[in-house]
Amino acid sequence: QNIALGKQTKQSADKRQKGSYLAVDGSTNDQIGNRCTHTEQEFNSWWSVDLGAIYLISHVIIWGRKDCCIERLSSFTIDAIMPVKPRKCGPYQFGNWTDFFMGDISECHYQNEKVDFLNATCQQNTVGQFVRIQLEKTDYLSLCEVEIFGRQLPSEYIGGKGSYKCGSSGHRIEGDFLETAFARSIIECVYLCSVRHECYASNYNKATQECQQHVAEKKSNPLTNMIQDPDWDVFGSL
Known part of the structure; x- marks a missing residue:
């Protein structure tokens, strides 16, 4: 269509x-x-x-x-x-x-x-x-x-209930990662994470276009492990 x-x-x-x-x-x-x-x-x-x-x-x-x-x-x-x-x-x-x-x-x-x-x-x-x-x-x-x-x-991508809707520029999270991928923007990095049910947050490096996909327990908030880093942006679920 x-x-x-x-x-x-x-x-x-x-x-x-x-x-x-x-x-x-x-x-x-x-x-x-x-x-x-x-x-x-x-x-x-x-x-x-x-x-x-x-x-x-x-x-x-x-x-x-x-x-x-x-x-x-x-x-x-x-x-x-x-x-x-x-x-x-x-x-x-x-x-x-x-x-x-x-x-x-x-x-x-x-x-x-x-x-x-x-x-x-x-x-x-x-x-x-x-x-x-x-x-x-x-x-x-x-x-x-x-x-x-x-x-x-789907709404899980654009901000519905339980979606990827909390982020911060100049920060990244530490922890276990599913994989590191290439993405042309933070939006693409978030999309790569959103299509994997075990991924709950993404770190994105604007200079290298590196996308780190973070795994966490669904009921936890992965952004509690967030640290300051001017080269990165982080976007995750609540």
């Missing part, structure tokens, strides 16, 4: 009233200029959709223009953005467009060659509420339709 259809969208600028909503109107047949989004010509032109919840993104399909300027749709990234950073001992809340500009980014795909159609499989653990398509050059960005596929993450 296309989770982008009819959702709220934005883009870096509107040219000739060709708004961002045209990329999620459900029409994949009209790959011509008057049925496609259009930004101004600028560096890092972007388009984004708010999925309204946090998803694990599997793939993104893009229809570009066929009537003109195919070379414009090249040298771009597809990113998922998780807009809410862990708050100290508080649940996740869905973000807004202000959070969008500050969120943790998971790169789904980078496309160098020009395309008028792309079916991009995302990298593993691409997680976010927003999906953004952004040029890595100075040009117009025009999209005729964007479809996004993935699964909504």
Whole structure:
């Protein structure tokens, strides 16, 4: 199921009233200029959709223009953005467009060659509420339709009862670890922990992108073993 259809969208600028909503109107047949989004010509032109919840993104399909300027749709990234950073001992809340500009980014795909159609499989653990398509050059960005596929993450991930909802920057916990993994953000590190029932907290090193998954008794609070360390962030359950 296309989770982008009819959702709220934005883009870096509107040219000739060709708004961002045209990329999620459900029409994949009209790959011509008057049925496609259009930004101004600028560096890092972007388009984004708010999925309204946090998803694990599997793939993104893009229809570009066929009537003109195919070379414009090249040298771009597809990113998922998780807009809410862990708050100290508080649940996740869905973000807004202000959070969008500050969120943790998971790169789904980078496309160098020009395309008028792309079916991009995302990298593993691409997680976010927003999906953004952004040029890595100075040009117009025009999209005729964007479809996004993935699964909504359960309440255990986004801050429901018994979830990973207590954390602190500049700290880490000591104790026994299930494993050490690589993660591109604290959000991905938390996700890796959340899918393992025996994992109750994560240490994340921002510099090395090291993710330490901590094991503890479910009824205990692993954050009681927290110590100060400026290189690490910790996020765990209560």
